[in-house]
Amino acid sequence: MRQRLAVAVICSTAVVLFSLPIIAAALPQSTLHPAGRGAELIAGLFWWMAGGALLIWALVIGIAWYAQRTDRQPWSTTALRRFIIIGGAVFPTLVLTTLLVWGLWLLAPLRAEPGTDALRITVIGEQFWWRVRYPDGTDNQIELANELWLPVNEPVELLLQSRDVIHSFWVPALAGKMDMIPGRTTRLLLEPNRTGSFRGACAEYCGASHTFMALQVRVVERLQYEAWLAAQRAPAMMPTDALALAGANAFLRNGCGACHTIRGTAAGGRVGPDLTHVGSRLSLAAGTLTTDSDTLARWISHAPTIKPDARMPAFEVLPAAEITAMAAYLEALQ
């Protein structure tokens, strides 16, 4: 008996000691380190519920522990009836009602609609990347891919759509998730309240490369945001060094422009991601690779191997020199 209790205590201490550093570490995709109002409200709810759940669990196990002991008197019928009514019905009803009121009350702030002047960004889920459209201040939109830059302490509304299958937009540090459903536009409110880099992921199974559909989010000060947007709005610069220049020619000659747009050049395809500033992106292939000339070359030659069922074909038939040149060109698109 005493031995078993000791084992239980040692086990729970080990679990707590092991979990604490993991919970404390600031991981980029964690719900436990909120950087936005929505995620903060939900994390608060979670901690209260988790504490309560552990208490109730311990209570039930304690009762079961007591019930299996043979050195006690059997309970009377009246006591048992009271036990069932209070433990099985009254107590859960009170706890659940409280929780329900709290949960429903949270829905209002989590799903509020920001004012008309708030920033509205369209994000379109595609197998297996994110097409992002920012308003550019005029009636036009700038099309980007796989990353969001957001000004801190401002409400942002995302208009979520899908071009093919169902995806789900989820940046755990900022807010809960929202599905992207073909034929519909869903909305998600983000209110980042601290600057930093965060990671998002597709949360609805969308095919073979669902696991390679991630998203980079950078929350910055307003000025920095505007500088970034201005840079993204600008057309691509013609490269100056010879290798990159050869790459630019190869890019157009091999027909890459049929699928990709590089603003300021003849490439105007709309199938794949816009590459105007691809060299400046935080990641390549929706969070799958880092962005440098090596990974770009690998991606051009072996995209479907890296990311199964991706629509980008493998161009390994092209001469190696051309691939190297194109990778250099794309890396130079800052």
Place this chain on the structure above:
Amino acid sequence: MPIFEAFSILILPQLLGARDLPFPRLSAYGFWCFLIGGVFVCGSIFFNVAPAGGWFMYPPLTTQYQDGLGPDIWLLGLSFIEVASLAAAVELIVGVLKTRPPGMRINLMPLYAWYILVVGVMILFAFPPLIAGDLLFELERAFDWPFFDPARGGDPLLWQHLFWIFGHPEVYIIFLPSIALVAMIVPTFAQRPIVGYSWIVLAAVGTGFLSFGLWVHHMYTTGMPNISIGFFSAASEAVAISTGVQIFCFLATLLAGRLTRSVPMLFVAGALAIFVLGGLTGVMVALAPFDFQAHDTYFIVAHLHYVLIGGMLFPVAAGVHYFFPLATGKLLSPRLGRWAFWLMFIGFNVAFMPMHLTGLLGMPRRVYTYAPNLGFDTLNLISTVGAYVLAAGVAVLLFDVVRPRKKQPFAPRNPWQAGTLEWLAEMPPQSWGVRSIPVVRSRYPLWDQPGLMREVDTGRYFLPGAADGHRETLITTTLDAMPVQCQRVPGPTFKALWAALFTGGAFIFATFAWYSAALISAVLALAVILLWLWTGTSIIPEQEQKDVGLGLRLPLYESGRHSVGWWAMLITMIGDMSAFFSLVFGYLFYWTISADFPPAALPGPGIGWPVAALLLLLASWLLTLRARHDNREDRNVRYQLDLAASVLCGVAGAAALMAGPWFNGMRPTEHVYPAITWALVVWLTLHIGAGVIMQAYCMARRWRRRLTPQHDMDIQNIGLYWHFMALTAAVTVFTIAVFPLLTSAR
């Protein structure tokens, strides 16, 4: 599901002191369907054609972005398996309602029977919507009818609704039968009757009922209005109360008695520790705001395993230990049992406890790899180690079950000193089951009716012998269990196997789009089933009544409400209705999501043809009822004429029904409106086809003198079928022809 049905079909007759359930051949048919369908679906993985769209199969991924057979294997294979589940539901519901021993009023039934009744009814309402959904899905995949294609008015969310109307109750369909095992085990080892019997029954019924009102909690993140989220949050929380009541009743039973330690109780204790935690995380994720984060993450993976392993696997292991002597006459080893338990319990917690954290750190479900530096690595490693330990525990349990035990002595009779009727079984178990069917006056007759076992053994009760050489069991009334009939139960036959093979062929050939082979197989299945019915059902006995013992004479043949066949038809048709109303739900769903439904630019079926069809079908129904009356009055010619006319009206009605959309040029591939209209029309037409075959069958039965004025079960049951056809026809015609007029007049 198969585990639950195997358990139930094995022990339910013994719990009820019955010789057998009323439809052993239906059970055999269901079993073969399960086996063939299960091998087909699970075997697909070895041929690299396994379904790859997740168990939820969300379109459009599975309709437009996955080629190959995978999705078709899922849709048609599972539809086929569902046939088996529905067959089992019919068998178990009728078994609980009609084969209880005399005196076992419904409030004296063992709790296991109550749970089976609840689960059977849940299957009737949960599986048919999925069958309807499968039908729409397969029509889209095979024939391009755009039910889930937004470009042509469809909506992928309709599938999610239909799937989860099935999918959530399914969770409770797995959970409740296992809790039923706990409800049998706990009183035995407390050596006390269960405390709070009525509370448990109410809670089980409440759980079953509520489980149909919370499917949307799988869809909180689809962007639905706050009001819907609020409603379904409340229902999802409420189900925790009914579960809590059941757990507290079990604890109260332990508190009322004094526990005897045993391996089954060890597994029950483990189940409690695991399940309560799963229930508590369930309360957390039922709350929409937290679900916005937790949905589709490893937190949910942890939650659902805590619920299902704690709520299903551990109770099943307890049940295997507890009931093993009933199946084999031998006990399992307590030592191996304890090893299995601790390996499973520790392995389970090591595997799944960390997943709560993995999910909170942001790991989504259904990923086969992940990036480094997200904090998932160590946690997943621990989970993997735990999974192996859990598997080792299961292996020990399996080894104990299959190891040879020729030398092991038989278990003592009633080895756990239980109080319920199944422990009347002799050791070694005998093929006739209970020696004589007792009169029951208590919930725990072996405890409360002294001398019962001896009296049963000496044949002092009902049906002590088989003087006529038939398998017989008692049929009693549904509420008070008054004996009303001595039912002859059929023996083994190959027809059930052939019927299952051909039914399977119809589904499996259709998977490969070999439609003529599928059609031939379906026709053969129908032929075998008709032969099975013709030779094996509604047999006119050689004597009207027989002495069943204790001076009671009971009829050997009953038709109408006292007969098990009538109840089986009623229950089947309730299931059929829930599939039909799921299609109607689909129609109305399109109307609610679209401002332009039915679309003004597209033709409808008109009003003339559908109304003509309705009138003809109602005539067919009324003529069938008149034929039933003619037969009772022994007016043979008028009976045959009435049935012939009803066949003609039925065929003409089906033709008129198809004529509406056909002549008005409704093309099902064009838009979802003609597609759903056609789906309703096809559904009704197929049912009329079945109804017409039944009418013709009754004509032949009477002609061959297998149906007489006194022995009229066939025409009685078919009359019941046609009641439902009249309702189906009226609702179909109203939906496709009248409803568009009402909405366009707005």
